[in-house]
Amino acid sequence: MSKKTLPIITALLLITACLSCQQKPSQPVFSFRHHFINDSLPTGWANGVQSLADYDNDGDMDMTVGSIHRGLFLFRNNGQEWETVKIGDVPITSLGAAPVDIDGDGLTDLVSGGVWYRNEGGDSFSMHMYDSTLTKQQEIHDVIAEDIDNDGNLDIFAAGEKAGFFWYQTSKIPGQIWERTVIYPEHTNWNPRVHGGFSPGGIGDLDGDGDKDIFLAVAWFENQDNGKAWVRRPMDYPELFTGKLPYGKSTRSVILDTDNDGDNDIVFSECDDIYAKVGIFENLKGDASEWKLNFLHQKADGKRCSLHSLRVADFNNDGYLDIITVDQEDMMVNDTTLHSPRWYVFSNTGNGWEEQVLFDIGLGGHDIITGDVDGDGDLDLVSKVWNPWKRSANRGISHADFIENLTINKK
Numbered sequence: 001m002s003k004k005t006l007p008i009i010t011a012l013l014l015i016t017a018c019l020s021c022q023q024k025p026s027q028p029v030f031s032f033r034h035h036f037i038n039d040s041l042p043t044g045w046a047n048g049v050q051s052l053a054d055y056d057n058d059g060d061m062d063m064t065v066g067s068i069h070r071g072l073f074l075f076r077n078n079g080q081e082w083e084t085v086k087i088g089d090v091p092i093t094s095l096g097a098a099p100v101d102i103d104g105d106g107l108t109d110l111v112s113g114g115v116w117y118r119n120e121g122g123d124s125f126s127m128h129m130y131d132s133t134l135t136k137q138q139e140i141h142d143v144i145a146e147d148i149d150n151d152g153n154l155d156i157f158a159a160g161e162k163a164g165f166f167w168y169q170t171s172k173i174p175g176q177i178w179e180r181t182v183i184y185p186e187h188t189n190w191n192p193r194v195h196g197g198f199s200p201g202g203i204g205d206l207d208g209d210g211d212k213d214i215f216l217a218v219a220w221f222e223n224q225d226n227g228k229a230w231v232r233r234p235m236d237y238p239e240l241f242t243g244k245l246p247y248g249k250s251t252r253s254v255i256l257d258t259d260n261d262g263d264n265d266i267v268f269s270e271c272d273d274i275y276a277k278v279g280i281f282e283n284l285k286g287d288a289s290e291w292k293l294n295f296l297h298q299k300a301d302g303k304r305c306s307l308h309s310l311r312v313a314d315f316n317n318d319g320y321l322d323i324i325t326v327d328q329e330d331m332m333v334n335d336t337t338l339h340s341p342r343w344y345v346f347s348n349t350g351n352g353w354e355e356q357v358l359f360d361i362g363l364g365g366h367d368i369i370t371g372d373v374d375g376d377g378d379l380d381l382v383s384k385v386w387n388p389w390k391r392s393a394n395r396g397i398s399h400a401d402f403i404e405n406l407t408i409n410k411k
Contacts, residue, residue, distance in 0.1 A: 028347045030316050031406040032358055037075050037082045037382065041398035043067040045387045049090055052369040052382050053099035053108045055119060061373050064097065064110060065384050065400055066090040068136070072110075074123065075400065077373065082402075087125040088117055092134050095367070095386075096143030096199050100154050103172035111156050111170075113140025113163075118174055130168065130178040138163040141196040141250075146203045148212055148227035155227070157183075157203065159216065161193045161248060167227060183214065183221055183230045192241075193248025194218060195272050199367070200310065204255030204264050206288040213288070215266050217251045220288060235281065237293050243273035252310035252367070258321060258348075262286065269325050271308035274333060278307060278325060278346060296323070296346050299355040302339025306331035308386070309368040313379050316407050320348045324381065329364035329389035341365075341389065343403070358403075362393030365401060378407040 041047060049066030056062060060079060066072030068090045076083040094113030102109045107119035114134040117125040134140070138160055145154040148167060156178070159165040165187035168178040187194065197217035206213040211223045214230075222231040241249045250272040258265045263286035270276035282292040298304060306328035315322045327341035341364030346353040365383035373380040381403035390396035 027354075028316055028318055028320075028322075028349075030322075030345055030347075030356065030358060032343075032381075033404040033406055034359060034361065034363070035402040035404060036394075037063060037384075037400040037402050038084060039394055039397065039399045041065060041384065041400055042073055042084060042086070043070050044398060045069065046093060047366070047384050047386055047398060048093065048095035049097045049110070049112045050095075050367055050369065050382075050384055051097045051099045051110055052371045052373070053110075055099075055108050055110075056122070057107065060375060061371050063369075063382050063400065066094075066097075066112070068093045072117070072125075074125075076123075085123045087123060088127050091115060091127075091129075092136060093139040094143065095139065095141045095196075096158070098143050098145040098154075098156060100145045100156075100170070102170055103174075111145065112143060113138075113158060113160070116170075126174065128174040130171070130176070131180060132177060134163055142199040144199055144201075144203055146212060148203075148223070150211075150226055157198065157214065159187065159196065159198065161190070161195050162188060164188055165216065181227060184216075184232055190218075190248070192245055195248040195250035197249075197251045198253055200252065200254065200369070201312070202251075202253035202255055202266070202268075206255065206264055206266070206283065208263060208286050208288075213255075215251075215253050215255060215268075217249050217253075220266075222288075233288065235291065239293065239295070240277075241270065241273070243275050245273050247272040252308060252325075254310060254312045256312060256321075258282075258312075267310065267312050267323060269307035269310045271306045271328065272331070274303070274305050274331055274335065274338060276304045276307040278310075278323065278344075296353045297355065300339070300342070300344065300357050303335075303337045305329075305338055305341060305364070308366050309383065311368055311370045311381065313370055315345065315379055315405060316347075317378060320350075322347050323353070324358070324368065326365040326368060326383065328366055329385045329392055330366075330387035332364075332389050332391070341392070362391075363399070363401065364389065364392070368403075373402060374404060376408045378405040380405045 110117040202215040266281040308328040323346040343359040368383040384400040
């Protein structure tokens with residue numbers, strides 16, 4: 001995809017087949033290759049508004065990254081390299097973003113904190129405010145699109161420690177203010193703060209009643225009336241969030257059935273603090289009334305930094321879920337117990353989850369996104385940094401990355 005490529009890094013482990021017992025091989029194979037999408041991000045620092053979608057309708061996936069400092073940029077994927085185009089400003093710091101066709105015209109628009117960018121075709125986007133109450137001093141950390149009220153349209157969920165925790169019914173009319181429903185009125189009063197929690201997939205049916213609930217780091221919120229009424233259900237575990245918490249308590253999370261027992265569990269990674277852990281809240285009775293906290297064993301040497309990325313999918317097409325995360329570069333501190341930033345995969349062996357290092361190349365990431373970027377049928381990854389790490393392999397410069405999955409290679 002890109003002319004600027006680091007050497008291929010492949011985690012190759014012996015697989016032994018077990019056709020009679022149909023158990024997963026205990027040593028799965030993963031093969032990925034790193035490319036730079038951009039090795040000198042024009043956004044500079046505090047990089048958010050990250051998304052992956054086909055914005056120009058040419059059949060492949062493009063990426064956005066933006067910052068309040070230098071604006072929003074589209075990295076157009078032309079199949080060989082990534083072209084950089086500035087498409088707008090970022091009036092409110094927004095880490096998260098969601099690609100959604102808001103106006104139903106067949107073009108993918110982009111929603112971030114307080115504003116949405118209407119895709120006018122080509123490289124043209126127009127920015128429209130949908131929440132006039134948000135201020136420049138407030139940061140929106142998590143943004144997800146889900147249909148919570150079952151009307152067939154995607155709604156927007158957002159949270160920021162100073163802004164609040166709410167969801168919006170969207171409107172396709174540019175400039176119209178969207179109806180906002182508050183999920184938890186006391187969100188800005190958490191002590192310690194709750195910095196983030198439900199991105200990239202922490203919305204799903206936890207209690208088995210057929211509607212979608214939401215997880216946010218220290219609690220899950222029960223949906224009782226198509227998103228109009230919510231009840232907080234605490235999930236307090238002293239084993240979690242044991243660091244100094246400079247930004248408060250924070251997770252990345254995904255709700256799905258990890259153990260094939262017919263109910264949804266919660267996969268999470270701790271973030272925004274060092275010594276982060278990855279774990280699963282196992283839904284013991286299927287109705288979210290009882291949980292078991294299972295930390296995944298960190299096999300690789302050294303301690304982890306902030307794991308501000310989480311994706312759960314079958315990445316090597318063996319029929320079993322995998323969990324991928326990566327160290328956050330800018331949270332690296334002068335601590336000899338910390339390893340330099342790496343990419344990790346946890347694979348379900350049938351007897352637990354086994355960690356492998358995918359990349360140990362001096363580059364970290366922040367809020368990775370999955371998608372078939374090169375159109376070969378497997379799931380690739382894209383990422384960027386929030387702020388650069390001065391000792392990174394990219395000379396301490398902000399970068400965006402394409403992690404090519406080589407499970408299927410049609411080239």
